[in-house]
Amino acid sequence: MASKTSKAVKISQKHLLGIQDLSINDVNIILNEAQTFISINRSKNKKIDVLSGKTQINLFFEPSTRTQSSFELAGKRLGADVMSMNMGNSAIKKGETLIDTAMTLNAMHPDIIVIRHQDSGACNLLSQKVNCVVLNAGDGRREHPTQALLDALTIINRKDKIQGLKIAICGDILHSRVARSNIYLLTMLGAEVNLVAPTNLMPKEIEKFGVNIFTDMKKGLKDCDIVMMLRLQNERMTSSFLSSNREYYEYYGLTPDKLDHAKPDALIMHPGPMNRGIEIDTRLADDINKSVIKEQVELGVAVRMACLKIFCE
């Protein structure tokens, strides 16, 4: 369908550092391309060779399961040579800086570097120092663009549109790059976005991004089409943000009674990994009529294939 027209229009950015940098046109190019990969991923022969001869380095400074495997699989299915580097136990521990690592890898002539880093802006820094394309797989609490794109694709495939939908993003917004990328993307695509979190986990002045702020989950979920839950990022919390997990679950955990305030056909999303019993009731997480969490993972590969292909061209 629209994928034919997408080839006529080029993406405006050299790198994929964040949704903030993308235009609506860029987003449509990526989402249209991703649509074509969904069926390829479901078919018997999953391999195409659009990236054959290209080298993709996955540079992960933070532990990751789904994003890293998703990018690796995406690259391999497109025929690229993929090298995944887990930086937790490498030169960086010997005192090498990000720039030095970047220069070293750059000398090996990769075509794409996919980076995940604990510091906000790390991908921006990297992109200034290397010649190849940089794809952000999550930087600090700033952005996680491919996650937002796969979330959008999931919503579109279920609801046929995003324009006019009411979408609640709930939980640890403060520490969440997923929330930020989704705020930019979903508001850009015409959704009404509600943020639900205790004030201690809400970023300052976030309402200026054109979203509604709620501290009461029931009010925040009212008439929503999509309920997007976020993981409580305890590892990023250095001081007391919350009193306890059980109180958090009581007020902000997604339970059937709270979900009742959303539309009857509302869908549940979660970027993973989930803390069952903390931000989400385990039965809801597994409810195949309501939860699209597995679909998110599936479409994640398609979106990443699209990004790799488009930014590599």
Add this chain to the structure above:
Amino acid sequence: MKKQYFINANILDPHNSLNENGGLIIDELGKIEAIGKKVNVNNLPSREKPIDLKGKYIFPGIVDMRVFVGEPGFEYKENFRTLSNAALSGGVTSVVTMPNTDPIIDNVSIVDFLKRRGRDKSKINIFPCASMTQNTEGTNMTEFGLLAKKGIIAFTDGVRTIQNTRLMSRIMNAAKDLGCLIMQHAEDFHLSENGMINSGIIASKLGLSGIPDVAERIIIERDLTLLEKIKCRYHISQISSSKSVDIIKQRKDEVKFTSGVSINNLSLNENDIGDFKTFLKLSPPLRKEEDREVLVQGLKDGVIDIIVSDHKPEDEESKRLTFSQAATGASGIETLLSLSLELYHNGSIKLETIIRALTSNPAKILNINKGNLSIGNDADFCIVDIDKPWVVKKENLISKSKNTSIEDKKLQGKVTNTFVKGQELFKV
């Protein structure tokens, strides 16, 4: 030294309310012999050939009250020699250095070392601060009395703040007993924990932890409350927000204290951080444009007393990192005057107010006989071509570290000559 004669200069000396076209005579000892409109070509000895400054300005040498030097411990960032040269090129002839070195300046023997180094290697007047607490740990007071006897004229923990209120009251008591000046960097460390830039939309967008303006305000209000009872000499090193200006305005009539502002906070705002420019990671952080405007107004109204460079040299390796890993601070001593003049050229503040905040006001707070052009004093002054346009380029900076906050900025007004004790130590 030969006698020196300058004529046809615009002389601006706020301390002596001097603002007129005239000349300057420096005697054989490097002291000011005569100054003002009475010094002109008609009443000079005919055998002397005076230097015609053709309307250039003469300002008293600038007194910069917040300067970091890397000596001892971080000589690779800045030493006394490189600091002097950088200062002189910006018309700065006296600096107050912060104690955040390695080791920390917190005892008399290290002060002895510092004074010797300063004397041997520095061409400008160095006034080292000692810390208020041992190792700037905020637990035990330093020996204010003994340190003062060694010539320490001010006490501060520099980049650190006394968090413990009881300790702060005791420090104030000691400072009062001994007549010492204390200078506080106002920041509640619990509120600013992990903070890197101003708290608000930009921090939320960049995904960086914020430093709320209340972190500054709460320390200022606490200290001023203590100051009501304990009347010591107290100075707030730098303020950054409109809220702080409001408080100072409210309290200035009740309690006696002074405050300063960094030229960075007067000239830049948080938007300048753009795409993670680590050279603009500063403490206190750059805040909103509204804050900047209120700071400028505060300086104009005399609510804020002085401008400082907050010169904090950092080597390339400390800045070529992600924003959260990068060091805090910007090099700024050589651009302090020129960047301040921007506020004059754009019509924000009168020239005299700016020069007062850079010369006589800091000298008055420190209680030193600097920052003026009084007859009989050391001839510390600079000659400035106030309209000369120039562009800040990293590679042209004299300081050992090149972390300027205003790379590529177009400025107007440049120091052409700087004199210390009558000796010309810098010339374009």
